[in-house]
Amino acid sequence: MRFERTGDLGDIAAAIEHQQKSVGLTPEGHPDMPSRLNNIGSSFMRRFIQTGELDDITVALEYHQKSVELTPEGDLRMPIRLNNLGSALLNCFRRTGNIADLSAAIEHHKKSLELTPEGHPDMPKWLNNLGNSFLSYFQQTGDISDLSAAIEHHQKSVGLTSEGHPNMPMQLNNLGYSFSRRFDRTGDFDDISAAIKYQQKSVELTPKDYPGIPMMLSNLGNSLLARFEITGDLDDISVAIKHHQKALGLTPEGHPEMPMQLNNLGNSFSKRFDQTGDLADISAAIEHHQKSVRLTPEGHPDKPSRFNNLGNSLTSRFKATGDLTDISAAIEHHQKMSVELTPKGHPDMPSRFKNLANSFTRRFMQTADLTDIAAAIDHHKNAVRLAPEGHADMSVYRHGLGELFMIRFKQTNNVGDCQAAALSYRRAATQNMGRPTIRLHAARGWALCCNNLGDYQASLDAYATALELVPLVASLDQTIQKRHISLLSISNLTREAIARALLIGSNEVALEWFEQGRCLIWTQLNQLRTPVDILREHDAQLAKRFLAVSKALESSGSRQESSWCANSTITEQIAVEDRVRSHFILAQEWERLLLAIRALPPFSDFLRPPKAASILSQLPTNGPVVLINVEKRRCDALALVHGADDPIHIHLNNFTSEKAELLRRQLGYHLTNEKLRMRNSEDRGGRLARRPDAGLYHILRELWHGVVWPILQGLGYSSPPAHRNRIWWCLTGPLAFLPIHGAGIYDSNTEVPGPCISDFVVSSYIPTVTTLLEKLKLDATLKHQETKVLLLSQPNALPHAPIPGTIEETRTILRKLREGSVEVVSLEDKEGTKSRVAKEMETNGWIHIASHASQHPSESLKSGFYLDDGQLELLEIIRQRLPSAEFAYLSACQTSVGDEKLSEEAAHLAAGMLAAGYQGVVATLWSIKDQYAPKIAEDFYEFLLGEKRKSGALRLDSRRAAFALDDATRKIRERLGDSESALLTWVPYIHLGL
Incomplete structure (x- = not known):
């Protein structure tokens, strides 16, 4: 007993010595002989566990077998002796790998349980040991039923063990280990989450000097490693x-x-x-x-x-x-x-063949020796052949085999290899089980193979499969922050798919994929906020529960990502894990409720991606929506026009992805140089001279010739119309960072200005078409509410960089709005705290923010506005539920820049305001000039107030905001002309939404 506590081998040696003398002095047939044989067998087994000496477990097994043989039937001590014999056989198997020992261990453990009466204090221990034997049998055979039996017995063992019992930590550890093994087999994320939960509790309850603590720590480490391989969470x-x-x-x-x-x-x-x-x-x-x-x-x-x-x-x-x-x-x-x-039939054999194949592949990549890639393919085929159906890693094996065939195809150009790769990829992608990321990459590989083979219809099937897997890769059981990270590696997938659909004339499919594959995070957020009034009429309880779970899931998903530091305690780790697991359970319930709703006949399409016909039937009447797809092979526009039965496809022959990326880089370079030039000029105290170089001229001209003019022609605009309509732009790739709304021919040195986009249309931007359609539906409910404006002025939020014109801007707007009988709440400096602003946003439908803002370069959710007591971040903004939200004017820098690595997600402050419920937003693409910002804002509100006066309306009309911004920028052009410096003043301003 002291050895069990201290691990001192001297103690166990002394125990064995005394027990051997005791057995030697006990006459044959003595009633205590079985008990003494059992005790000495247990001591040898305990020493074996410490030393691993084969002789010890062999001797232990002999003593336990003899003890059981000498115990009469009906003896109340028979269960404990059968259990000990089973444990000795299990330990012997672990040392020798003899499957017969393991089978015998299970039989003895089963019999021990059968002979133990209900309520016996040793029942949890026997259940635990039988669970261990079943688990070892599963590890040898791969039979999932053995693993299920192991989990069942471990769960019963834990359930029957009282709190505080010294055996509880080990039984929790074993239960966790069983769950981790099932995760290896099925890939069910709930299993690895349960494993970590039980193993953390096991470590927390175990005394630090207990000899078994290393094994418990190691098992917990292995479970965390298994989860890391899925999530990549460092x-x-x-x-x-x-x-x-x-x-x-x-x-x-x-x-x-x-x-x-x-x-x-x-x-x-x-x-x-x-x-x-x-x-x-x-x-x-x-x-x-x-x-x-x-x-x-x-x-x-x-x-x-x-x-x-x-x-x-x-x-x-x-x-x-x-x-x-x-x-x-x-x-x-x-x-x-x-x-x-490795013995034949061993469940780890497929993974070992896969690893051997990987080694041959790596050598082939270095040497180009075709015998190596041939060997790799043969070994990977063995992995696929030996893996049981339903195994979580089957998609890994099939995807890997497809990769190998493609590697050889690129080397030899053998069509047979490409066909074999397509088959392997397809099987991996369409398998129900397996990691979504692996299946998605397989679907993408399948599509590329089909493209190589000229089978374009099959290519569309492959891309459709890939896009269906995207929501599983960035699923609702992750925080928004983690979902953004998950999307980084597949950011251009949707553009690939759309390009392929347009190539073969599947315009409606392309439109549907535009909506399905872009702005996934915003789509998920909107799904969690979906009204359920009609559902409530059919099933009030289901609607109520769906709303409650949606709200809880949104809150959990938008929390700041919890993390562990290297020195965090196990208690702190458990707290983090509890939040992760709670979030996961909510996501599972939400999925179950969604399936239940879709099972109701009127709701079979509830929250499914919209069909093309539905999108086309709901378009605004006052202008087209233009989607532009920028992909490395081709660039295209889809124009959606009210009343048209099909999207209008416009191939942008003279524009490429490379040109878009070049223009994006040139713009960044130009803005950086302009900032330095302005700073140097101000430092010298001189006036800002107009630069002769054509940086912005060139960019806007290229956008006009390559993108905008071909689209206007495709829409039938041959000359500027008498009355300009709206146009909504939905952009992808590097084009999302370029000022399409400013495209045109500008040159201050010519007497007659060239054409520009604002001669034809008034531009707005949208993240997705669905966003616009949802705003159109909501508009009817908002247009009757009274205009209440929250005016936020924060010129000194960053003490080292005050904004000179902010006070002038906000006080001018305040005066104008009050003169126009518009209710205003004004918050300046110290009044503009995060909590106060959040509270006022709930009751004021309009907000005007004059402050510093920044776009975080690597974590877009940390972008935000600087207020008196800190930064109001994008993550906090999208948490808001603002039923009265109507319009936001963001007089700050870089409020619609977005993340270059996630161009399809519109991860910027302006889109966050749309997601929070605002119908429209004025924002900026880059830093704005403080001396002109107040005048642009004044002219913007003057336009809206003028229309209010003309119509006799009681409120400002946010639907006219795009025209108000257009009017303000025209006036600044009239004042400043079309020099490079003047363009930098108004071009950064954009309108988003309705």
């Missing part, structure tokens, strides 16, 4: 490494678990290297794997897996360094030491 892998390092530090030299601890830590370092590329990580991984292999006894059943992991780490280092000795060693470890030593 917090998970960092904490996993911390737990593995601690487990290794607590394991004494010579302990039989030492090789396992080294192996697990090596795996974590290797996986982190794959994510970060830090060579120190892969060097540490190889060092730990090599030591693990060296310390694992010959014949040990875990020896092949440890060689396999060493081979993986060597392959990873080869990818970074190109050292052929690494890849040759990796192939040897995978082939001779892992695959050949």
Whole structure:
């Protein structure tokens, strides 16, 4: 008993010595003989667990077998002796891999349970042990029913164990381990979440000096590592490494678990290297794997897996360094030491063939030796052949095989390889189980293969599959922040798909994909805020629950991402995990409720992506909507016109993705230089001279010739109309960062100005067509409400960079609005706190913000407005539910810039205001000039107040905001002319929404 607490081998040796003397002095047939044999067997087994000596478990097994043989039928001590015999057999199997021992262990554990009366205090222990045996059997055979039995027995064991019982930590650990193994098999994210939850609790409840704590820490580390492989969350892998390092530090030299601890830590370092590329990580991984292999006894059943992991780490280092000795060693470890030593039928055999194939592939990439890629394909085929149907990694194996066929196709141009790749990709993509990210990449590969083969209809099927998987990759069980990260690697997928649909004339499909694949985060947010009035008439309880779960899920998804630091306690980790798990459960319930709603006959299309016919039937009457797709192979526009049955396709022959990207870079360069020039000029105290270079002239001219004029011609505009209509632009790729609304021929040196877009139409921007259609529906309810304006002035929110014209701007607007009988709430400086602003936004339908703003370069959700007590971030804005929201004027810099890596998501402050409920927004593409901003704002409101006076209306009409901005920019052009400097004054202003 003292040995169990301290791990002192001297104690267990003394115990065995006394027990051996006791057995030697006990006569044959004595009634205490079975008990003494059982005790000495238990001592040998405990020492085996500490030392791993095969002789100890062999002797233990002999004593336990003899103890059971000598125990009479009906003896109340029979269950405990059967249990101990089962445990000895299980430990013997773990050392030798003899499946017969494992089968016998299960039988003895089962019989022990059968003989134990209900309510017996040892029942939880026996259930736990039987669960362990079933789990080991699953690990040997891969039979999912054995794993289900293991989880069932572990759950019963935990359920019957009282709080505070010393066995509870180990039983929680075993239950968590069972869930982690089922996650490996099925890929169900709920399983890995449950595993982490139970294992964290196990560690929290275990005394720090308990000998079993290293194993518990190691199991928790492995579960975090498994989740990291799905999510790529570096917090998970960092904490996993911390737990593995601690487990290794607590394991004494010579302990039989030492090789396992080294192996697990090596795996974590290797996986982190794959994510970060830090060579120190892969060097540490190889060092730990090599030591693990060296310390694992010959014949040990875990020896092949440890060689396999060493081979993986060597392959990873080869990818970074190109050292052929690494890849040759990796192939040897995978082939001779892992695959050949793994018993036939072992459930890990498919993954080992896959890893061997990966090593051959890596060498082929270096040497171009076709025998290597042929070997890789053969081994990957074995992985696919041996993996059971329904296995979570089947999509990984099939996707990997498709990749190999494509690699060889690119080398040999053999059409058969491309066809084989397409088949593998298709099977991976359409498999119901598996990681959504892998399946999506497979669908994309399938589409590219079909393009190569000229099978364009199949290509559309592949892209349709890929787009259906996008919401699963960035699913509602993640925070908005994580969903943005998930979308980074597939940001141009939708543009690829649209280009292919337009190439073959599927205009309606292209339109539907425009809506389905873009601005996913905003679409999800709108879905969570969907009114359910009609549903309530059919099923009031379902509608009520759907609303409640939607609200809770939106709140959870828009929270700041929780993270663990390297020194966070297990209690702090549990708190973070509880929030993650609660969010996951909400998302699951929301999906179940959505299926229940769609099962009702009138709601089969509830929250499904809109069809083209539905979109075309709801368009505004006062101007077209133009969607522009910028893709590396082609650029196209789809014009949607009220009353037309089909979208109008306009191929932009003279514009390319490369040109759009070049113009975007030129604009950035020009703006940077202009800022420096202005600063230098001001420092010298001189007037700003008009520069002769044509930076912005050139950009706006290129946009006119390449994009805008071909579209206007396609719409039938041959000359400026007498009455200008609206036009709504929906842009993709690098074009989303360019001022389409300012396109035209400007040159201050010519007497007659050239044509420009504002001669023909009044421009607005929208994130998606659906956004505009939703605003149109809501407009009818808002146009009767009284105009109430929140005027926010924050000139000194950043003390080092005050805004000179802000006070003038806001006081002029305040005076004008009050003269026009418009109710205004004005907040200046200290009054403009985040909480006060948020409160006033709830009751004031209009807001005018004059403040500093910034677009965060890498995390768009951290973009925001600077207020007196901090930054009002985009994430906080989109949390708002503002039923009275109507219009926002953002007199600040960079409020509609967005994230270059997520151009399809419109992740900027102006779009955030639309998402919060505002019908329309005036925003800026880049920094605005403080000396002219007040006048532009004054002219904007003067236009709206003038129309209010003419019509005799009681309110400002936000539907005329685009015309008001157009009027304000025309007046500034009249004052300043069309010099480069003048263009920089008004071109950054844009209108979004209705």
